[in-house]
Amino acid sequence: MxxxxxxxxxxxxxxxxxxxxxxxxxxxxxxxxxxxxxxxxxxxxxxxxxxxxxxxxxxxxxxxxxxxxxxxxxxxxxxxxxxxxxxxxxxxxxxxxxxxxxxxxxxxxxxxxxxxxxxxxxxxxxxxxxxxxxxxxxxxxxxxxxxxxxxxxxxxxxxxxxxxxxxxxxxxxxxxxxxxxxxxxxxxxxxxxxxxxxxxxxxxxxxxxxxxxxxxxxxxxxxxxxxxxxxxxxxxxxxxxxxxxxxxxxxxxxxxxxxxxxxxxxxxxxxxxxxPTQQEDDVHAMLPTVTAPELAQMLRDRPESFRLVDVRGEDERSIVSIPGAEPVPLEEFVSGRAASRFEEGEEVVIHCKVGGRSATALQALIAGGHTNARHLEGGVLAWVREVDPSLPTY
Structure with missing residues (x-):
């Protein structure tokens, strides 16, 4: 009425x-x-x-x-x-x-x-x-x-x-x-x-x-x-x-x-x-990172010496991806299952769109005992902006 x-x-x-x-x-x-x-x-x-x-x-x-x-x-x-x-x-x-x-x-x-x-x-x-x-x-x-x-x-x-x-x-x-x-x-x-x-x-x-x-x-x-x-x-x-x-x-x-x-x-x-609270944001800010130009240099000089991991979904990856990245769902990191994918001491670089999800994945990986890991600061958008502007963003 x-x-x-x-x-x-x-x-x-x-x-x-x-x-x-x-x-x-x-x-x-x-x-x-x-x-x-x-x-x-x-x-x-x-x-x-x-x-x-x-x-x-x-x-x-x-x-x-x-x-x-x-x-x-x-x-x-x-x-x-x-x-x-x-x-x-x-x-x-x-x-x-x-x-x-x-x-x-x-x-x-x-x-x-x-x-x-x-x-x-x-x-x-x-x-x-x-x-x-x-x-x-x-x-x-x-x-x-x-x-x-x-x-x-x-x-x-x-x-x-x-x-x-x-x-x-x-x-x-x-x-x-x-x-x-x-x-x-x-x-x-x-x-x-x-x-x-x-x-x-x-x-x-x-x-x-x-x-x-x-x-x-x-x-x-x-x-x-x-x-x-x-x-x-x-x-x-x-x-x-x-x-x-x-x-x-x-x-x-x-x-x-x-x-x-x-x-x-x-x-x-x-x-x-x-x-995330301010305290959790501060924890994320303390996590080890790599910049997009640094990652590009690593991929040029020693691509076989580390694992580049993308925690985004398939649809996101279909829009833009960093060459050489392998997909591992974020859920596997959060649940702890992803730890079995990496050998002890193996170098790992994790990335997502802007850095939030990769920080969560990295924090979980480190908590599980894997310390030789970093995540890409700014995510794939930073890669496009600082390394390859010809790629699309979303």
């Missing part, structure tokens, strides 16, 4: 706005009043990436009066396969700046607020208090829990989306009105158990399918029409072109929105999600 409009009616529309939004004005449930609510709405989009890009474009075209966009990244060429708000000429520029310029070109009546920062516990509450709702396009679990908690503490809904490979999920989380994200996903998955899109890939057009639903839900909530997906979790499989639906309920024992909530302030979400 429809819920009361989230946003009050704003000022009268100009003649130009009436013409621009005329197809909305003809719709039962929107009309002139609904369009004035949209023009008076303030929506924060978290992430100007795969989901944020199409969501921003459709919300701008719909006439949402104020669009905030928060992102700390710059545009990379690998983004352009799905992040349609950016262009080739934007590579290297901050995503928020690129996105804001495109939005202003789509609709000059939209005010864009650029938040070029990393959303975290120190700034989330203050930032969210300036908005009516959040469209969450975050690509990591720490930010998803952060947004859920912050929205609950501020008292606003957020429209959440998630994508991976060929599958997507959408729901509206709203503490006090229905379940929140924590009600359905009380604990994050173990670190590394769910590959990122950078590791596992994503079908570019899937972003449009999921983000268009997110934008639709935002418009419905603002105007107060239709039935929002509150208490429902939509599951999309692009390969079968099927949408499924799960009924989800508020958890009375939820620490955020349950009968006796214990979360009254924002926490350390990277720690909550099991991401």
């Amino acid at each position: 429809a819920r009361p409009p989230l946003v009050d009616v704003g000022p009268e529309l100009s003649t130009s706005q009436v013409e621009r939004y005329s197809r909305h004005l003809l719709l039962p449930g929107v009309g002139r009043e609904g369009q004035r609510r949209l023009a008076n709405a303030r929506v924060l989009v978290v992430g100007a990436g795969g989901l944020g890009s199409p969501a921003l474009l459709y919300l701008a075209a719909a006439g949402v009066g104020t669009l905030g966009v928060v992102d700390a990244d710059v545009v990379e060429e690998s983004n352009l396969q799905r992040q349609i708000i950016h262009r080739q000429s934007d590579i290297g520029r901050p995503k928020v700046r690129s996105a804001a310029e495109t939005v202003r070109e789509v609709n000059p009546y939209v005010r864009v607020v650029e938040h070029e920062l990393r959303l975290d516990s120190s700034n989330a509450l203050e930032l969210l208090r300036g908005y009516d709702l959040v469209v969450d396009g975050a690509d990591n679990f720490a930010t998803r829990y952060l947004v859920d908690d912050a929205c609950a503490l501020v008292g606003i809904p957020h429209v959440w989306g998630s994508i991976f490979r060929f599958q997507g999920q959408v729901s509206v989380w709203w503490a006090g009105e229905g379940p929140c994200y924590r009600c359905v996903f009380p604990t994050p998955p173990p670190p590394g158990s769910v590959p990122s899109c950078a590791e596992g890939g994503v079908l570019g057009v899937l972003c449009a399918a999921v983000a268009s639903v997110q934008a639709t839900e935002a418009v419905k909530l603002i105007v107060g029409m239709g039935e929002p997906v509150l208490g429902r979790l939509l599951l999309h499989d692009a390969l079968s072109q099927r949408w499924d639906e799960l009924h989800v309920e508020r958890n009375p024992e939820c620490p955020l929105c349950g009968d006796h909530p214990t979360i009254t302030e924002l926490i350390d979400y990277e720690q909550f999600c099991g991401l």
Whole structure:
């Protein structure tokens, strides 16, 4: 059933706005009043990436009066396969700046607020208090829990989306009105158990399918029409072109929105999600490394004297690989099985994409007693950047 409009009616529309939004004005449930609510709405989009890009474009075209966009990244060429708000000429520029310029070109009546920062516990509450709702396009679990908690503490809904490979999920989380994200996903998955899109890939057009639903839900909530997906979790499989639906309920024992909530302030979400702490980062920083130029020299002078190991998946290796590297899955290092692959004292150099997974593998190998090992600082991306720029990156 429809819920009361989230946003009050704003000022009268100009003649130009009436013409621009005329197809909305003809719709039962929107009309002139609904369009004035949209023009008076303030929506924060978290992430100007795969989901944020199409969501921003459709919300701008719909006439949402104020669009905030928060992102700390710059545009990379690998983004352009799905992040349609950016262009080739934007590579290297901050995503928020690129996105804001495109939005202003789509609709000059939209005010864009650029938040070029990393959303975290120190700034989330203050930032969210300036908005009516959040469209969450975050690509990591720490930010998803952060947004859920912050929205609950501020008292606003957020429209959440998630994508991976060929599958997507959408729901509206709203503490006090229905379940929140924590009600359905009380604990994050173990670190590394769910590959990122950078590791596992994503079908570019899937972003449009999921983000268009997110934008639709935002418009419905603002105007107060239709039935929002509150208490429902939509599951999309692009390969079968099927949408499924799960009924989800508020958890009375939820620490955020349950009968006796214990979360009254924002926490350390990277720690909550099991991401490396500063102490663990310091341990990784102390591990022995080799630079890309040093590795290139080793491969030229003495390629038979050491083992070069790639812990990435097959799909990643098919994009770019270092000549002579042999694949050994990271899981084998973590479980300890990889130790049997190497002779005592044999020199080993491990690498991954940027150095995080190789550090984990090296730490496990050293803990198992193999000390003559190092990992490639900066991973295969450093190899491309410093040794062979003709190779692709991802």
